[in-house]
Amino acid sequence: MIGRDPKNPKSYGLRGLLGPVAGLGIGFWLLESIIDCYLFQLGGLGPCLAGFSGYGIWMRLLVVALLMGWVTYAGFTTAALRRVEVGYQAQLAELQDRQRLVEGYTRDGMAIVEGDRVLEVNETFAVMFGYD
Numbered sequence: 001m002i003g004r005d006p007k008n009p010k011s012y013g014l015r016g017l018l019g020p021v022a023g024l025g026i027g028f029w030l031l032e033s034i035i036d037c038y039l040f041q042l043g044g045l046g047p048c049l050a051g052f053s054g055y056g057i058w059m060r061l062l063v064v065a066l067l068m069g070w071v072t073y074a075g076f077t078t079a080a081l082r083r084v085e086v087g088y089q090a091q092l093a094e095l096q097d098r099q100r101l102v103e104g105y106t107r108d109g110m111a112i113v114e115g116d117r118v119l120e121v122n123e124t125f126a127v128m129f130g131y132d
Helices: 014-040 045-050 054-105 123-128
Strands: 111-114 117-121
Touching: 014 054
Parallel strands: none
Antiparallel strands: 111 117
16 A cells, blocks of 8 residues: 555545655665665775666666656556445445335245355344244
């Protein structure tokens, strides 16, 4: 969950992703620079960061751009899935309310059974079988 309220699907989007994306990009840049300087150029960090080669800058920019694109895509995908989930939860709640309304106003005994278990009964069913 990237930075926003998980119950509010409208809170996701580009604005909620800018901080994490920028942080990941800067963090990757520094980590890759440290690895490059110490492992491959065998020099100190200061001279390596101050004197970029053209190849090093373009390669780092490309990788940071790919990382930022991937994080943005993942954020939008997560937001879309969250919106679908919130929609399904609202529909389920509405159907459960309708079911309880129908159960409450009918004179017939109703029971919801799954396998050998009785999951739910209405009041008429309970009175019919002496459980009131």
